[in-house]
């Protein structure tokens with residue numbers, strides 16, 4: 074892979090690597106132990122990422138991004154995904170749903186978003202609807218100068234600190250799924266957002282997932298994203314793209330654990346030989362090596378197809394996300410095994426990799442949802 078990197082991509086990759094390893098990695102253990110992170114620290118780091126030209130690296134020029142090619146975007150992604158989940162947010166992998174902003178919304182909101190001063194998140198999931206978005210019950214009704222939303226959302230990434238929450242709500246219960254929902258840009262200080270809670274969870278510590286209700290939440294017409302009834306498409310396009318990011322996060326975590334396990338196996342001795350000389354360890358190392366490379370190739374293929382706007386990009390993205398997320402769990406399990414008892418202790422990040430890997434099989438579409446899409450595609454003979 075290295076050889077195909079041209080000079081500019083290599084430079085971008087080095088910038089990202091230096092920033093991630095010198096500024097973000099040292100903070101990981103403290104954030105994980107506290108299950109929290111100082112918002113001011115994150116804001117300062119985002120400002121550094123902006124200054125380095127990394128923030129919003131995935132956006133096209135039309136949205137004020139750098140319009141990088143696929144090789145550069147992947148190079149940054151791989152470097153960023155070396156660090157822990159709450160810290161990857163610093164780099165500003167921004168939702169492509171921003172492409173649905175109209176001119177006035179772009180002028181009003183993009184400058185804050187692109188400079189990392191205003192944060193965006195999206196809220197699809199609710200108590201009765203996760204994989205199956207047809208179960209969405211948060212509803213919006215038209216009033217004279219806007220909309221009123223009522224409902225509840227759960228498991229929403231950093232809703233408590235986001236400035237703009239893209240809320241998917243029902244606008245026409247009788248319409249087909251693709252025309253039934255509308256995405257609203259709801260500002261966090263809207264008095265209609267009530268009862269914000271924070272989940273305690275297994276991993277991703279310091280990255281907060283929230284639940285909240287929308288009660289008589291008034292949203293002006295100017296804060297509809299795209300057109301009324303077009304909310305599903307406005308969200309889903311972004312989510313398909315985010316699946317590559319999610320797959321890269323599994324890859325980064327697996328790659329880092331694998332490298333640490335190889336180093337450890339070379340140093341640690343048992344029964345008169347280095348761990349690396351025992352065949353049982355070698356086999357785990359080999360399986361990790363192959364699976365990581367397979368995930369990387371699937372991700373690169375999916376990213377290239379997305380970049381080319383190829384109609385098969387969606388299925389390629391599902392393949393990459395499914396394989397990488399399941400690979401991340403297998404590899405982090407083997408890595409922990411190679412470390413023995415030390416892998417289970419919080420002195421090293423190995424147990425964190427194991428905890429963090431698990432969520433990737435659920436978020437951005439569960440493994441089962443990816444399998445359903447892939448099987449449908451294969452069985453249709455495409």
Ligand SMILES: Cc1cc2nc3c(=O)[nH]c(=O)nc-3n(C[C@H](O)[C@H](O)[C@H](O)COP(=O)(O)OP(=O)(O)OC[C@H]3O[C@@H](n4cnc5c(N)ncnc54)[C@H](O)[C@@H]3O)c2cc1C
Pocket residue numbers: 194195196197198202203204205227228229230277282432435436437438439440441442
């Ligand atoms: C770390 C994390 C971050 C998240 N961030 C966000 C966010 O920012 N915004 C947001 O909106 N949501 C977010 N989510 C929510 C996430 O998108 C949902 O959890 C996910 O879509 C699954 O929905 P669910 O939890 O309701 O499970 P369900 O849909 O209830 O599914 C439960 C189980 O049943 C399986 N299942 C469901 N239907 C079928 C079927 N037809 N065939 C076979 N199996 C099936 C599922 O695969 C799963 O294993 C996040 C979740 C996590 C874990």
